[in-house]
Amino acid sequence: xxxxxxxxERQIEVGERPDPGIQEPTDVVVRVVRGCVCGSDLxxxxxxxxxxxxxxxxxxxxxxxxxxxxxxxxxVGDLVIAPFTYNDGTCPACRHGFPSQCEHGGSFGNGxxxxxxxxxxxxxxxxxxxxxxxGSEFSDAQLASFTALSDVMCxxxxxxxxxxxxxxxxxxxxxxxxxxxxxxxxAHLLGASRIxxxxxxxxxxxxxxxxxxxxxxxxxxxxxxxxxxxxxEGVGVDAALECVGTDQAIxxxxxxxxxxxMVGTVGxxxxxxxxxxxxxxxxxxxxxxxxxxxxxxxxxxxxxLDGRINPGKMFDFETDLDxxxxxxAAMDERRAIKSLLRISQP
Amino acid sequence: xxxxxxxxERQIEVGERPDPGIQEPTDVVVRVVRGCVCGSDLxxxxxxxxxxxxxxxxxxxxxxxxxxxxxxxxxVGDLVIAPFTYNDGTCPACRHGFPSQCEHGGSFGNGxxxxxxxxxxxxxxxxxxxxxxxGSEFSDAQLASFTALSDVMCxxxxxxxxxxxxxxxxxxxxxxxxxxxxxxxxAHLLGASRIxxxxxxxxxxxxxxxxxxxxxxxxxxxxxxxxxxxxxEGVGVDAALECVGTDQAIxxxxxxxxxxxMVGTVGxxxxxxxxxxxxxxxxxxxxxxxxxxxxxxxxxxxxxLDGRINPGKMFDFETDLDxxxxxxAAMDERRAIKSLLRISQP
Numbered sequence: 001x002x003x004x005x006x007x008x009e010r011q012i013e014v015g016e017r018p019d020p021g022i023q024e025p026t027d028v029v030v031r032v033v034r035g036c037v038c039g040s041d042l043x044x045x046x047x048x049x050x051x052x053x054x055x056x057x058x059x060x061x062x063x064x065x066x067x068x069x070x071x072x073x074x075x076v077g078d079l080v081i082a083p084f085t086y087n088d089g090t091c092p093a094c095r096h097g098f099p100s101q102c103e104h105g106g107s108f109g110n111g112x113x114x115x116x117x118x119x120x121x122x123x124x125x126x127x128x129x130x131x132x133x134x135g136s137e138f139s140d141a142q143l144a145s146f147t148a149l150s151d152v153m154c155x156x157x158x159x160x161x162x163x164x165x166x167x168x169x170x171x172x173x174x175x176x177x178x179x180x181x182x183x184x185x186x187a188h189l190l191g192a193s194r195i196x197x198x199x200x201x202x203x204x205x206x207x208x209x210x211x212x213x214x215x216x217x218x219x220x221x222x223x224x225x226x227x228x229x230x231x232x233e234g235v236g237v238d239a240a241l242e243c244v245g246t247d248q249a250i251x252x253x254x255x256x257x258x259x260x261x262m263v264g265t266v267g268x269x270x271x272x273x274x275x276x277x278x279x280x281x282x283x284x285x286x287x288x289x290x291x292x293x294x295x296x297x298x299x300x301x302x303x304x305l306d307g308r309i310n311p312g313k314m315f316d317f318e319t320d321l322d323x324x325x326x327x328x329a330a331m332d333e334r335r336a337i338k339s340l341l342r343i344s345q346p
Numbered sequence: 347x348x349x350x351x352x353x354x355e356r357q358i359e360v361g362e363r364p365d366p367g368i369q370e371p372t373d374v375v376v377r378v379v380r381g382c383v384c385g386s387d388l389x390x391x392x393x394x395x396x397x398x399x400x401x402x403x404x405x406x407x408x409x410x411x412x413x414x415x416x417x418x419x420x421x422v423g424d425l426v427i428a429p430f431t432y433n434d435g436t437c438p439a440c441r442h443g444f445p446s447q448c449e450h451g452g453s454f455g456n457g458x459x460x461x462x463x464x465x466x467x468x469x470x471x472x473x474x475x476x477x478x479x480x481g482s483e484f485s486d487a488q489l490a491s492f493t494a495l496s497d498v499m500c501x502x503x504x505x506x507x508x509x510x511x512x513x514x515x516x517x518x519x520x521x522x523x524x525x526x527x528x529x530x531x532x533a534h535l536l537g538a539s540r541i542x543x544x545x546x547x548x549x550x551x552x553x554x555x556x557x558x559x560x561x562x563x564x565x566x567x568x569x570x571x572x573x574x575x576x577x578x579e580g581v582g583v584d585a586a587l588e589c590v591g592t593d594q595a596i597x598x599x600x601x602x603x604x605x606x607x608m609v610g611t612v613g614x615x616x617x618x619x620x621x622x623x624x625x626x627x628x629x630x631x632x633x634x635x636x637x638x639x640x641x642x643x644x645x646x647x648x649x650x651l652d653g654r655i656n657p658g659k660m661f662d663f664e665t666d667l668d669x670x671x672x673x674x675a676a677m678d679e680r681r682a683i684k685s686l687l688r689i690s691q692p
Contacts, residue, residue, distance in 0.1 A: 092579070092580065092581040092582075092604065092605070093604070093605040093606070096581075096604060096605060096606050097606060098605040098606040098629050100629070101605035101606070101628070101629055162631065233438070234438065235438040235442075236438075258438065258439070258442060259438070259439040259442060259444040259447035260439070260442050260443060260444040260447070260638070262633070265626065269622075269623045269626050271623075274622060276615075276620060276622045276632060277615045277617075279632075279635075280611065280615050280634060280635050281635065281636075282447070282635065283444050283446070283447055283634070283635030283636065283638070284633075284635070285508065285631060285632060285633025285634070286622060286625075286631060286632055286633070287608070287630075287631025287632070287633065288626060288629070288631070289625075289626050289627065289628065289629030289630070290627075290629065292606070292629070
């Protein structure tokens with residue numbers, strides 16, 4: 001089958017991988033319908049992180065093509081959303097709602113496992129891992145939104161859930177990438193009454209507003225904190241959603257939260273100077289990590305099907321598998337917020 | 347009036363301070379009935395922290411002797427519990443339930459302000475600061491428990507609340523000082539079904555069990571984490587309560603929490619190596635700070651009056667104001683968990 005392959009820094013190619021088949025009775029094989037490029041894919045693309053030469057892409061939706069003998073909840077022809085990690089559904093972490101910490105879990109597209117930027121994927125523990133989309137006949141916009149549930153929307157939602165965003169609350173979102181925009185949309189879905197988005201990029205500002213941001217702040221760092229305090233009568237926000245992972249971002253989030261507030265943090269942590277004591281002395285909590293996407297997909301899927309959220313609007317660049325390198329380049333050069341890959345039709 | 351005074355490292359003396367009077371119309375003057383020595387008092391006693399030469403003691407209960415013209419909720423003769431910080435009750439932090447972060451607040455016994463280790467205290471913003479104890483005719487045991495609500499019990503409770511301890515949950519408590527023991531009692535009050543106390547001190551182990559600990563672990567550091575995991579079938583606890591503030595304590599708490607669990611931290615943070623990323627990668631949150639004692643006193647007072655908790659049992663050394671230096675020495679030498687000062691009778 002055809003699949004995107006990582007060769008080296010800035011070298012994404014389309015090549016051949018073996019057709020996946022059922023290896024365990026709990027596996028299914030999925031024909032990929034849509035894939036996409038994650039902000040975290042840019043790390044190996046840019047040489048910031050290592051990645052094995054081989055398969056890439058951990059976000060996808062697709063149609064079940066083949067099922068193992070012990071798969072009971074899925075059938076050939078089902079449209080499914082894959083979370084970016086597979087999970088057994090039975091280990092303690094899974095039982096506590098944190099399937100991304102599954103003892104027997106792993107990532108799609110890690111160089112060895114099939115990736116979502118390819119024609120087919122073997123999905124382990126399929127009943128526990130994949131979420132069936134009910135119904136049939138979906139629009140392109142819906143397919144895009146389902147694809148966003150694979151990772152990015154769940155990651156933004158995790159920031160909001162971790163920070164305890166609730167109806168009527170005040171929120172600041174640090175980061176205007178796809179995760180930050182998802183965090184804005186999540187805060188809106190959860191009923192926050194004031195959502196302050198930090199962005200200086202016109203297209204992202206516009207989408208943030210469309211997703212529910214009530215205020216936009218262009219400042220950064222200490223000036224952003226001062227602006228949040230000005231907007232909240234000196235109080236700070238109930239919840240600050242940190243969607244970047246840098247020292248400046250986490251400091252801005254901690255600085256923006258009110259006494260007793262919470263920081264929800266989902267940015268890949270690259271900070272080296274963040275001292276939790278700065279939060280302690282404000283009575284600000286910090287909570288987050290790798291999003292338990294599988295836990296969130298069902299509720300977010302209902303919101304998509306009901307038309308309450310349209311996270312697929314984040315995709316502002318689309319191409320096919322043959323042009324996957326362009327999809328990376330568009331995001332790398334910040335020409336695109338997020339790139340969608342049309343791989344097959346449902 | 348007579349009051350304990352800090353002179354220099356390990357020099358606590360009883361001396362004279364001016365009798366307090368009403369300075370602001372929202373003040374009251376309280377005749378101190380019971381005071382006590384806080385674990386944090388040992389920091390200046392031992393020369394770890396600086397303290398102004400002068401008044402000391404921030405935990406006390408007493409009887410209202412005089413009220414300012416704008417005090418409406420308190421009358422002469424009322425028995426009151428003082429939180430260790432005073433607060434105006436109207437600033438944003440107060441309104442959000444974090445009076446220890448009050449914009450106009452401050453500490454009792456900071457060298458200048460009257461201390462709880464003295465005969466009388468001027469209490470600012472008295473309606474907002476002090477909590478009246480309903481009823482009359484209290485036993486010595488009840489007076490001791492009221493005194494514990496001034497700080498230590500609220501601090502342990504803050505660890506439990508910050509970590510989201512709930513009915514049926516599993517808890518580990520790091521630290522067997524008075525705050526750790528208060529955290530055990532708080533977890534029990536909140537309905538935790540399993541409470542693992544880390545202690546290697548027989549008297550503290552016994553009190554921890556009396557307060558609701560279901561298991562005692564004598565190990566420390568990585569071995570304590572291994573023991574917590576053994577006791578929880580490899581899962582870790584829902585809530586780890588950090589009541590020490592050292593690098594080892596916070597690492598033990600983070601290590602003991604399950605994926606998605608919470609660390610409630612109230613130990614004065616002296617850690618220098620703690621990297622929040624270690625919690626992030628486990629999806630463990632960290633929340634805490636200086637306890638909002640004034641916020642918690644009413645609910646904890648009801649629990650004391652109902653006989654559901656007896657935090658006064660932590661006091662295993664009692665003396666009078668003239669012997670306040672002995673009260674410090676007993677705690678410094680770990681002969682006492684916590685020292686009570688009998689200053690006057692209600």
